[in-house]
Amino acid sequence: QVQLVESGGGLVQAGGSLRLSCAASGRTASSYAMGWFRQAPGKEREFVAAITWRGGSTYYTHSVKGRFTISRDNAKNTVYLQMNSLKPEDTALYYCAMSDSAVDYSRSGYDYWGQGTQVTVSS
Secondary structure, three states: OEEEEEEOOEEEEOOOOEEEEEEEEEOOOOOOEEEEEEEOOOOOOEEEEEEEOOOOOEEEOHHHOOOEEEEEEHHHOEEEEEEOOOOHHHOEEEEEEEEOOOOOOOHHHOOEEOOOEEEEEEO
């Protein structure tokens, strides 16, 4: 079994920054990639960013490119999402997810999910 625990969310003004963390534990040795998704009220859960454990290849949705950076610390089994220049439209519940097989822009490609951490950006 795998456990994913997100932290780092909060309330920030537009233009500010937050860093989210996702700590993975349990059966993580077979993990291929980690992703961040977000879900705003009344909207579908959407892909934000992903990173592979080996090689650290990164992937971003267009709306966050240049503002968000995903990174990982293999020794700590932890993935980070540095979010800069935050906008009110970034307000959402942010989830991390683990895939055993591939990077996927769809939520269906991920096998394990955390409980989420709330990010609220005020204007």
